[in-house]
Amino acid sequence: MTTRYTEDHEYVRVEGKTGIIGISNYAQEQLGDIVFVELPTVGTSFKKGDEAAVVESVKAASEIYAPVSGTVTEVNQALGDEPGLINSDPSNGGWIFKIELSDEAELEGLMDEAAYADHTA
Amino acid sequence: MAEALTGEANKTPLYDRHVAAGGRMVEFGGYMLPVQYPGGIVAEHNHTRSSASLFDVSHMGQIVLTAHDHAAAVKALETITPADIASLAPGEMRYTVLLNAKGGIEDDLIIARPVEGQAEDGVMYLVVNAARKHHDLRYMQETFEGEARFEMRPDLALIAIQGPKAAEVLGRHTDIVESLAFMQAAPATVGGIEAMVSRSGYTGEDGFELSIEHTDAEALFDLLIADERVKPAGLGARDSLRLEAGLCLYGHDMNEFTDPVSASLLFAIGRNRRTKGGFFGDERILKKIAYGADDKRVGIRFDGRQPVREGAELVDKHGNVIGEVTSGTFGPTVQAPIAMGYVPADAAEIGSPVTALVRGKPIAGTVVKMPFVPHRYVRKP
Numbered sequence: 001m002t003t004r005y006t007e008d009h010e011y012v013r014v015e016g017k018t019g020i021i022g023i024s025n026y027a028q029e030q031l032g033d034i035v036f037v038e039l040p041t042v043g044t045s046f047k048k049g050d051e052a053a054v055v056e057s058v059k060a061a062s063e064i065y066a067p068v069s070g071t072v073t074e075v076n077q078a079l080g081d082e083p084g085l086i087n088s089d090p091s092n093g094g095w096i097f098k099i100e101l102s103d104e105a106e107l108e109g110l111m112d113e114a115a116y117a118d119h120t121a
Numbered sequence: 122m123a124e125a126l127t128g129e130a131n132k133t134p135l136y137d138r139h140v141a142a143g144g145r146m147v148e149f150g151g152y153m154l155p156v157q158y159p160g161g162i163v164a165e166h167n168h169t170r171s172s173a174s175l176f177d178v179s180h181m182g183q184i185v186l187t188a189h190d191h192a193a194a195v196k197a198l199e200t201i202t203p204a205d206i207a208s209l210a211p212g213e214m215r216y217t218v219l220l221n222a223k224g225g226i227e228d229d230l231i232i233a234r235p236v237e238g239q240a241e242d243g244v245m246y247l248v249v250n251a252a253r254k255h256h257d258l259r260y261m262q263e264t265f266e267g268e269a270r271f272e273m274r275p276d277l278a279l280i281a282i283q284g285p286k287a288a289e290v291l292g293r294h295t296d297i298v299e300s301l302a303f304m305q306a307a308p309a310t311v312g313g314i315e316a317m318v319s320r321s322g323y324t325g326e327d328g329f330e331l332s333i334e335h336t337d338a339e340a341l342f343d344l345l346i347a348d349e350r351v352k353p354a355g356l357g358a359r360d361s362l363r364l365e366a367g368l369c370l371y372g373h374d375m376n377e378f379t380d381p382v383s384a385s386l387l388f389a390i391g392r393n394r395r396t397k398g399g400f401f402g403d404e405r406i407l408k409k410i411a412y413g414a415d416d417k418r419v420g421i422r423f424d425g426r427q428p429v430r431e432g433a434e435l436v437d438k439h440g441n442v443i444g445e446v447t448s449g450t451f452g453p454t455v456q457a458p459i460a461m462g463y464v465p466a467d468a469a470e471i472g473s474p475v476t477a478l479v480r481g482k483p484i485a486g487t488v489v490k491m492p493f494v495p496h497r498y499v500r501k502p
Contacts, residue, residue, distance in 0.1 A: 032357070033163040035451035036427045036458075038480075054480070056428050058162045058450050059357050083426070 182254025205391025224402020325366025
């Protein structure tokens with residue numbers, strides 16, 4: 001299981017052919033209290049870098065971009081009632097959507113834990 | 122995120138206190154101010170509604186008007202604002218708007234009359250928005266050249282304590298609290314510090330604003346924050362609190378092209394002046410009072426949880442654009458998306474349906490009465 005990060009603070013945790021996508025702990029701290037999440041539709045195909053979801057705090061709306069290309073297989077419905085899961089548990093309960101990866105090679109262009117830690121230092 | 126700061130923003134005398142408290146500093150109205158502290162906007166918002174919060178509002182413009190006597194000061198202020206200033210008793214304050222010749226709003230402001238013996242005859246105190254203060258000063262100086270003097274007081278800081286516990290907390294350090302009602306002000310000593318204390322604010326809660334010398338700001342902040350009921354709050358909570366209270370933010374909910382009738386600020390126009398006029402732009406404003414404005418500022422509550430923000434288009438049931446949201450967020454106390462915006466008068470009735478477009482998607486809402494959260498001002502101490 002590997003987790004990779006984008007410069008815009010999305011993560012993708014890879015389990016087999018599936019990528020689980022959310023925002024990093026650093027990102028949720030910066031955004032503050034999340035009050036709404038606009039989820040993508042299951043079955044939608046994204047290219048890497050496409051706008052896939054929107055996370056809204058009291059203060060602002062922030063676009064979430066697909067860290068890798070693929071097709072959405074599942075979205076986190078729990079965020080509808082409890083968007084604050086992104087604040088309390090960004091990497092597990094606060095995941096946003098799952099994608100079936102169409103090009104695993106894209107992962108090599110993303111940062112690993114150490115590189116991301118440097119990026120946010 | 123965590124972007125490098127650019128420009129030459131000013132620091133308030135509480136800058137070091139904000140940084141020490143973990144404030145996330147941003148530029149606002151030319152000043153570096155905390156948008157939030159580590160607890161976050163929602164926690165700060167809720168603390169203000171349940172206990173008491175400290176806000177640094179030292180960026181706001183504190184201006185002293187001096188005319189040769191009180192009648193001359195009243196005349197100047199009644200020329201440039203539509204308020205009834207003549208009836209303002211010593212120690213009373215009034216909210217109103219600064220008008221241009223076309224009846225548009227140059228800024229909103231608070232006017233306070235000194236208590237007896239506090240200042241020479243002909244002096245009035247004004248508090249204006251940070252981003253407009255230099256403009257306002259020039260505008261008033263040019264308008265009343267040779268008739269009245271206007272002087273900025275950059276040596277003064279302003280600290281607000283807001284919330285249901287504010288009176289109790291402040292009351293430990295001064296006995297002025299029990300003699301002030303909402304929109305009254307008087308000089309007082311607060312824990313040994315000379316202050317001009319007013320019972321006013323921008324949250325809809327009971328609260329006070331204390332105008333003090335810059336050099337006393339840290340000591341007053343330390344004195345008030347030492348009380349366990351008090352926490353600091355930033356610009357983020359200030360914005361969500363004022364929106365729930367239905368209070369306008371200049372440059373967003375009104376601007377130099379908006380008249381006070383369209384902005385639903387009739388209460389900023391003195392009752393006796395609504396027919397007589399005698400202020401800048403009175404022709405246009407009196408016409409709107411008599412015949413109604415084409416568009417009106419309204420409060421809107423939306424279904425679901427998705428915030429509808431400034432700039433979102435408002436549409437009728439056929440999808441025609443009829444207006445725009447000027448402020449909007451998810452109200453932490455209301456627990457729903459709330460907004461202010463402008464719609465045509467025939468769509469502005471309480472209970473009228475209105476739809477907003479957010480990223481192309483329709484969000485259903487209803488025109489509702491403001492404030493969204495009842496004011497808890499103390500009218501009689």
